[in-house]
Amino acid sequence: MKIQNYIWGVFVAIFLYGCFEDKGNYDYSEMPTVSVVDYVTNEEEFGSFWNLTVGDVIKVAPVLEYTGDSTALALKFEWVVESRVTDEVKSLGFGRELEWKTDMGGFLSLHLFITDTITGYQIVDSEISMYPTDNNSMSEAWIVLSEIDGKSCLSVLENVSGWENDNYVTRFRELKDYYTSQNGGVELGGSPVKVMNHWLQNGSSSSPGMILILQNGGIGPVYVSDQDYKRTLDLKDDFINGMLPNVTFKDAVANSKSHVLLATNGDLYLKAVEHLDVWFAGKYIDVPVAIEGGMKIDRLIRMSYQRVGFTGTFAIDGLNHRLLHIADDNSLEYYGNWGDANAINVVRTEPTEGITLAMDNLKDVDIIYAGSYVGRRQTEWGSDQSSDLFMFYKDNRSGSETEGLYCIHTFRLGSDDETWELRAYPKIERAFPIGFQNRINSDGAYFVSPHGDLEFFFFSSGANNGELWGYIFRGSGGTDPIKLFDFEGRKIVKITSTDTGTGSSSSGMDLTVALETGEIYMFTVNNSHFATGVTPKWQSTTRLGKIVDMRYEGGANEAI
Numbered sequence: 001m002k003i004q005n006y007i008w009g010v011f012v013a014i015f016l017y018g019c020f021e022d023k024g025n026y027d028y029s030e031m032p033t034v035s036v037v038d039y040v041t042n043e044e045e046f047g048s049f050w051n052l053t054v055g056d057v058i059k060v061a062p063v064l065e066y067t068g069d070s071t072a073l074a075l076k077f078e079w080v081v082e083s084r085v086t087d088e089v090k091s092l093g094f095g096r097e098l099e100w101k102t103d104m105g106g107f108l109s110l111h112l113f114i115t116d117t118i119t120g121y122q123i124v125d126s127e128i129s130m131y132p133t134d135n136n137s138m139s140e141a142w143i144v145l146s147e148i149d150g151k152s153c154l155s156v157l158e159n160v161s162g163w164e165n166d167n168y169v170t171r172f173r174e175l176k177d178y179y180t181s182q183n184g185g186v187e188l189g190g191s192p193v194k195v196m197n198h199w200l201q202n203g204s205s206s207s208p209g210m211i212l213i214l215q216n217g218g219i220g221p222v223y224v225s226d227q228d229y230k231r232t233l234d235l236k237d238d239f240i241n242g243m244l245p246n247v248t249f250k251d252a253v254a255n256s257k258s259h260v261l262l263a264t265n266g267d268l269y270l271k272a273v274e275h276l277d278v279w280f281a282g283k284y285i286d287v288p289v290a291i292e293g294g295m296k297i298d299r300l301i302r303m304s305y306q307r308v309g310f311t312g313t314f315a316i317d318g319l320n321h322r323l324l325h326i327a328d329d330n331s332l333e334y335y336g337n338w339g340d341a342n343a344i345n346v347v348r349t350e351p352t353e354g355i356t357l358a359m360d361n362l363k364d365v366d367i368i369y370a371g372s373y374v375g376r377r378q379t380e381w382g383s384d385q386s387s388d389l390f391m392f393y394k395d396n397r398s399g400s401e402t403e404g405l406y407c408i409h410t411f412r413l414g415s416d417d418e419t420w421e422l423r424a425y426p427k428i429e430r431a432f433p434i435g436f437q438n439r440i441n442s443d444g445a446y447f448v449s450p451h452g453d454l455e456f457f458f459f460s461s462g463a464n465n466g467e468l469w470g471y472i473f474r475g476s477g478g479t480d481p482i483k484l485f486d487f488e489g490r491k492i493v494k495i496t497s498t499d500t501g502t503g504s505s506s507s508g509m510d511l512t513v514a515l516e517t518g519e520i521y522m523f524t525v526n527n528s529h530f531a532t533g534v535t536p537k538w539q540s541t542t543r544l545g546k547i548v549d550m551r552y553e554g555g556a557n558e559a560i
Contacts, residue, residue, distance in 0.1 A: 032068025190218025
């Protein structure tokens, strides 16, 4: 919080100056004051200060209001700009009026310090915010992490769609190996693992932040700006001791208030919170989190960013065959310190007729895929959104009615009203349609729509997993799966979307599919396509290598 330190430093300096200069002949009981009631700016020239380009000249002058004798004041003005992305603080000048050729990008706050150099009286006004971008900044894009020639590669697909003769045409500018081009030729050089959004400060989804490129080896895991993809920070600097643990990383999840790193040995590293009322005031704890009974995490499942009752991260504990929930709220203020056992809770299943799978007993269940989505539930006040999980698994439990079959299980995450324990409230448990069991490949690609009204489940099938299939799982029986598109033997390696759980079923959703060949296809999918199949609305012309992960980087930074 550099601006607070800056304010304090200026205040102390002026206070001391006032003490030395004060001759003792001033009546402090009638000390005049000044306040800022408005600003006169040239904002209309740009439409808004939120539409600035780096290099634009802004002009700002305060409209002041005085109490008492204004002629008794000897005012000094200083303009200070603070980057809410990097915490950089810079003085811009000391005149009453500011004229500044912007040379910083991202979310900026402008602060005006007004000080009476006689008494030391000071005010700080912070009513102006702006968002200059440079020519390299992007408002909407897909970021793609792949491997080329045995090394990590970050590419960007910039959305440049627009209208042509009354037709809206989807276009993307394909920027292969964009990290290297934006960072002076420096290569990532390691083995790619994951790319994820990482918000700064209060974690607002509307403010810019950084992207974590998680890799092992090379220059190590690094953060880049989500505006120009230039390197901003090493992951090791985000740990308390400034060093990475001696592990290799397998996965990472960023929620609005909690960040989680997963190592290949099953250890979890959590973002520390040093001040429970100021999120992102801390760093990752140096040692893995430990809970009673131990745990060895197999995978992480990021829950929705939307406030739908519960947010956070699901974690599958392979040691005790159970599902855990990592908190993402300020209840830690009452139940313990961030990083201890109180941050992680066992999810227990509410007994329900016809339901056999318990989230605290997943032994002999081979979980093929698990994903979160925004569901619906009925309350006494009507329909409401809920935090749901979709699990696709092979049932290996001896004597089970579905033994040897692929099955689906969905539940709503809730809290017991009396014990406050986390509960899984089951919705669906059934075998995947029997006639399509042979369409499933355990090494395929899977994805559940985060849009709860749609309840679409997508999977790869066919020769070399080269077919895109869809299944609507809602209701008591669901539908029959349907082949939506055939990539003619080119293997699907990743399925994801831009949808974050809001909107209407009539609008459908955007689906993005990556192939082993390094190609990317984009589709629009709605209910009608489960009878007709889909056709691409865009496909890449550049081969981006062996794709490991991809993220939608939109205006709200809400990636799946």
